[in-house]
Amino acid sequence: MTPRDASAYAHEICGLAPVIPVIVVKDVAHAVPLARALVAGGLPVLEVTLRTPVALDVIRAMAGVEGGVVGAGTLLTPQDVKAAKEAGARFGVSPGITDELLAACEAEALPLLGGVATVSEAMRMLARGYDVCKFFPAEANGGAPALKAFAGPLPQMKFCPTGGVSTKNVADYLALPNVLCVGGSWPADPALLAAGKWDEVERLAAEASKFPR
Ligand code: 3PG
Numbered sequence: 734m735t736p737r738d739a740s741a742y743a744h745e746i747c748g749l750a751p752v753i754p755v756i757v758v759k760d761v762a763h764a765v766p767l768a769r770a771l772v773a774g775g776l777p778v779l780e781v782t783l784r785t786p787v788a789l790d791v792i793r794a795m796a797g798v799e800g801g802v803v804g805a806g807t808l809l810t811p812q813d814v815k816a817a818k819e820a821g822a823r824f825g826v827s828p829g830i831t832d833e834l835l836a837a838c839e840a841e842a843l844p845l846l847g848g849v850a851t852v853s854e855a856m857r858m859l860a861r862g863y864d865v866c867k868f869f870p871a872e873a874n875g876g877a878p879a880l881k882a883f884a885g886p887l888p889q890m891k892f893c894p895t896g897g898v899s900t901k902n903v904a905d906y907l908a909l910p911n912v913l914c915v916g917g918s919w920p921a922d923p924a925l926l927a928a929g930k931w932d933e934v935e936r937l938a939a940e941a942s943k944f945p946r
Contacts, residue, residue, distance in 0.1 A: 755780050768795040803821065803823060827867075849869070884911040892913065
């Protein structure tokens with residue numbers, strides 16, 4: 734998969750909803766009810782972070798939920814990319830970029846939202862042929878004002894800011910011309926998962942799905 738094709742697909746999935754829930758699941762039994770609640774609420778794009786021992790099983794389980802587009806987050810190595818693809822991930826997300834990681838995603842045909850934090854990193858991605866990436870960690874790197882400043886010299890690069898994005902600041906990001914959508918953990922709050930409060934997850938998802946952009 735070429736970087737251009739990966740970016741075209743990333744544009745598509747970022748267009749499906751204003752928020753991509755960033756999901757950390759510890760109990761595989763939570764996978765299907767969580768995915769169903771998020772999709773029912775209007776958030777079909779699901780990023781399952783590879784941060785728990787059951788993450789790949791969670792991706793496998795969520796991949797069968799109708800209407801969902803399940804991806805793998807926290808991709809760090811080519812091995813992560815291979816495992817995510819085998820588990821059924823349809824896209825990948827990484828906190829940063831390395832040449833090895835980009836090459837692995839291109840070889841495995843896994844569209845990547847690669848994490849960048851600086852203009853230089855965004856320029857590296859543009860030079861390789863990508864025009865969509867993740868801005869991470871968004872708030873710690875200057876938040877919406879920083880991303881607004883990126884749009885001056887690099888208007889062609891579009892972003893999914895993630896890290897510290899919440900209901901309090903999401904509108905500031907979504908108002909920017911270079912933001913396609915945001916990533917955030919709040920719709921899949923681990924406390925709600927532990928309590929099995931799927932109705933509340935669906936309510937948060939429905940609220941998030943209506944943010945204007
Ligand atoms: C993460 O690293 O877990 C994601 O960036 C989500 O961050 P958040 O909890 O600040 O939304």
